[in-house]
Amino acid sequence: MLHISNPLLTLAITPNGTTLTLEDRRRNVVWTLDPQTSGYKTEPLGDWQTDPEFTPFGPGTVDQPAPDTLRINTPVPGGAIERTFRLLPDGVEAQTVIRSAAVLRVAHPGHFIPDHSRLELLIPINQGLILRNFGDAFLRRDAKTMLAMSGCLTERGGLLITQETPKDCWFIWQKRDVGIRAFHEVIPGAVEGWYPRVARIYVTDPSITAIAKRHRLRLIERGHFMAxxxxxxxxxxxxxxxxxxxxxxxxxxxxxxxxxxxxxxxxxxxxxxxxxxxxxxxxxxxxxxxxxxxxxxxxxxxxxxxxxxxxxxxxxxxxYETRDTGTDACRHTFRTDAQNAFISHWQIDENIWYKTCxxxxxxxxxxxxxxxxxxxxxxxxxxxxxxxxxxxFNAAHALHNRAPLxxxxxxxxxxxxxxxxxxxxxxxxxxxxxxxxxxxxxxxxxxxxxxxxxxxxFLVVPLxxxxxxxxxxxxxxxxxxxxxxxxxxxxxxxxxxxxxxxxxxxxxxxxxxxxxxxxxxxxxxxxxxxxxxxxxxxxxxxxxxxxxxxxxxxxxxxxxxxxxxxGQLELIAFEALRDDYTVQATTFADGTRVVANISESPQEVPDHGLLPPNSWKVDSAS
Ligand SMILES: [Zn+2]
CATH class of the missing domain: 3.20.20 (TIM Barrel)
Incomplete structure (x- = not known):
């Protein structure tokens, strides 16, 4: 194994690059990059319910271009994929460079499996979800997520994965025979093809709040947050x-x-x-x-x-879309696809609206x-x-310099x-x-x-x-x-x-x-x-x-x-007061704490007595 460490983390990769682990030394959790979801596909996306599995990254070479960095170079059809992992104080930055026209989709970086039996995933769809390993198998593939991140929770630690280049990708979340999985799949840009993709993997405390707050901090670090x-x-x-x-x-x-x-x-x-x-x-x-x-x-x-x-x-x-009145003035503003065709997007009765640039x-x-x-x-x-x-792709569009945007x-x-x-x-x-x-x-x-x-x-949470x-x-x-x-x-x-x-x-x-x-x-x-x-x-x-x-x-x-x-305050904490999430509580920056029973039956809440169905109360305020 090749190792690099700092006081909080150890990143280890086997000499042929096929196994990668990240050890959270303070919380004693080892996260292993899942080989089943860490790989590539050469098939374009068709019917996604019958989409083939990822081809796992095969043997390659590993080197250490800098004291804090390990790099894996893996041959793939048509070329190679280079994955670089650089240690951060509380995480790892992962960069993926795809040098192959034959590869059409790549997991970036893939799902991480903890060395603990219990795993819950934090899913950035709508206000946020916790995905637990219950129920039937399913597959969801979302082109748009609310936040460019996902999270993993186990008994002793949490993991946040932020997408630092969050365009031209799909978010995949699923339950399969081996358990629950969530990760991003990157695709070439429609105009520019493949470009380097960057993600960050942070270790956190084991709570929804801790993962959300590390993501918030990352946005602040990047200058992508305005209060x-x-x-x-x-x-x-x-x-x-x-x-x-x-x-x-x-x-x-x-x-x-x-x-x-x-x-x-x-x-x-x-x-x-x-x-x-x-x-x-x-x-x-x-x-x-x-x-x-x-x-x-x-x-x-x-x-x-x-x-x-x-x-x-x-x-x-x-x-966003414009009704086609057949005039040049209206059609001039239409967005076009790679074949330079207008893109219809809405219809009421016989009227059709096309996407506008x-x-x-x-x-x-x-x-x-x-x-x-x-x-x-x-x-x-x-x-x-x-x-x-x-x-x-509308080459008549002077507002983006008559070049594909x-x-x-x-x-x-x-x-x-x-x-x-x-x-x-x-x-x-x-x-x-x-x-x-x-x-x-x-x-x-x-x-x-x-x-x-x-x-x-699926548990709905205020991510x-x-x-x-x-x-x-x-x-x-x-x-x-x-x-x-x-x-x-x-x-x-x-x-x-x-x-x-x-x-x-x-x-x-x-x-x-x-x-x-x-x-x-x-x-x-x-x-x-x-x-x-x-x-x-x-x-x-x-x-x-x-x-x-x-x-x-x-x-x-x-x-x-x-x-x-x-309304203007930071939401500083979320907690489920019962394991079944019937009773939940949030705390705002001024100390206001809201407790709510979102279920259809009365719930006994410690220190609060019986909370009626679908009710809420302000528990305390400064
Ligand atoms: Zn345009």
Whole structure:
């Protein structure tokens, strides 16, 4: 074995490079790079449920180019793969250089197996998950994760793997006969092909909080973290975010809704600040119907009245894709793929929307804020955050120098689109939570409903809030409101995890734990699919008088008030007070501790007595 050590770690590699271990000397845990998931593939990704296994890295050579570095060079079809491991004070930096056109996918660096029987994995999907080794085999492959990391937990130690070059990759998480696995698979860039990939592997204490906080520290080290005070200094309107109700009011213009009267009633019900979205559509073309209705377009008088009773108003910034009107002006902005074809991405009835190149979205947004959107207090961009930077091959695009734009090089353009240069003093929100973009925007989204159970394989945890609570708000998807609504908002499952609208008391318990504001659809009109196969639509109206809305608002008001107090603070700890996760607790930087029972039955909690189903309480505060 070749070894390199420091006081905390020993990295050891066999002379032929086929086995690598990392010993956490202080916590007495040895992590072995799993040979089954550490390897490469020469097959392109097809049907991923029948995707072939990785070919494990075969024998190669190992050398020590520097006192703190070991390097493995492994022959592969068409060339070689060089993997370099450099010791850090509390971890290892792993760089992978692929010199082969025949290799199409590489594990980077692969899954790590502890020398302990118990293993749980920290998964950066939606607000975060703990994956445990229960239940049936499954395979998930995600192109987009909320954070560019994953974690492993065992009895005595934790492991954090950060992706330092987090583009052009898949995150794979699975349960197989040998247990649970999670790792990143890197692929060539669509424009630039293979480029060096870097990850970091850190040893931590054995808790979700410890792994999340090491990741947060890494983002701070890289200059990729911006806390609320710095964001507020550049956009003072952000102060109004804390303590607000977030009110989705539908894409459609209501047929019977009195928006102003409804907003006044919300104000008198105790909601002093309400973020309404959308009140208008910010899109290049509005000549389409959704379920027979035109897009919402409140008048200036209505907007003034909403603002006069504590409302902050946002358009639906539908810039990510553009409806094809057949004109050169519209088609000029379309993103194109490697075959220079337009990329369709949405359809309503017979209308088709195509992806728009990012800098052209910024150009359009600037013109809108100088014109019809000048009164907007905040802005919600559709899927820009969840999609992130993407390649564009359109050689007519002067805004990226008439040369192909890589996904990596598009990231700064997405940052510009969501940042203060384009949006000025406006709160910025976008669907999906995107670690890279947290320096630019303020609100991301998409969350699971909570899970619990002694043998539950997927446990929902506040990973993103442990990293970003004092930087960026993690909201729910706009149609997953406290009140139940049809179609897009219906309760659905995703790998046996539940999402959707409704269950207001459960959502309130979760939002109290996470320290985030409530999301309600209090009034307005929305479309859904009448037949998704043919993209046929219908629409429905929500009234403030609906019993379901009133129930949601009752659950929401104390959540908004709690957020006013703790919304800017760091979430410093998360703990499951019972092994089955029915009762959970969070602690914020001022000492506020929230305890919640997210299950359907009363739970006895030490020092707290009986906590009713779907309830929460503030346990202590400084
Ligand atoms: Zn372009």
């Amino acid at each position: 609320w005070p710095e964001k507020i200094a550049r956009k003072p309107i952000l102060k109004k975010l804390f303590g607000s109700l977030i009110a989705f009011i539908g894409y459609n213009r209501g047929r019977s809704t009195d928006y102003v009267a409804s907003a006044r009633r919300l104000k008198s019900a105790g909601f002093d600040s309400v973020l309404y979205y959308p009140v208008r559509f910010m899109a290049t073309d509005l000549n389409f119907l959704m379920g027979g209705d035109q897009p919402i377009d409140l008048s200036q008088a209505e907007i003034n009245a909403l603002q006069a009773c504590g409302g902050l108003v946002s358009p639906w910034a539908w810039t 990012t800098p052209y979205q910024s150009e359009f947004a600037r013109s809108q804020f100088a014109g019809p959107m000048s009164a907007m207090d905040w802005v919600h961009y559709d899927v820009n955050s969840v999609r992130g930077g993407e390649a564009c 890589s996904a990596r090089d598009d990231d700064p353009f997405v940052g510009e689109l969501l940042g203060p240069e384009v949006n000025g003093n406006r709160i910025v929100s976008s669907e999906g939570f995107n670690e890279y973009l947290t320096r630019f925007y303020d609100i991301g989204s998409n969350k699971y409903l909570p899970t619990w159970g002694a043998k539950q394989p 993103t809030d442990l990293v970003f609570h004092d930087s960026t708000l993690h909201n729910s998807w706009e149609l997953h409101t406290y009140n139940a609504i049809p179609c897009f908002g219906k309760l659905t499952t995703d790998s046996r995890l539940q999402m959707g609208a409704g269950l207001p008391e459960k959502k309130a318990a979760l939002d109290a734990l996470y320290g985030v504001p409530p999301l309600v659809f209090p009034f307005g009109r929305q479309y859904g699919w009448a037949d998704i196969a043919t993209c046929k639509t219908f629409s429905f109206e929500i009234s403030l008088d609906d019993a379901e809305v009133q129930r949601a608002l009752t659950a929401a008001l104390p959540i908004a008030r709690l957020h006013h107090r703790i």
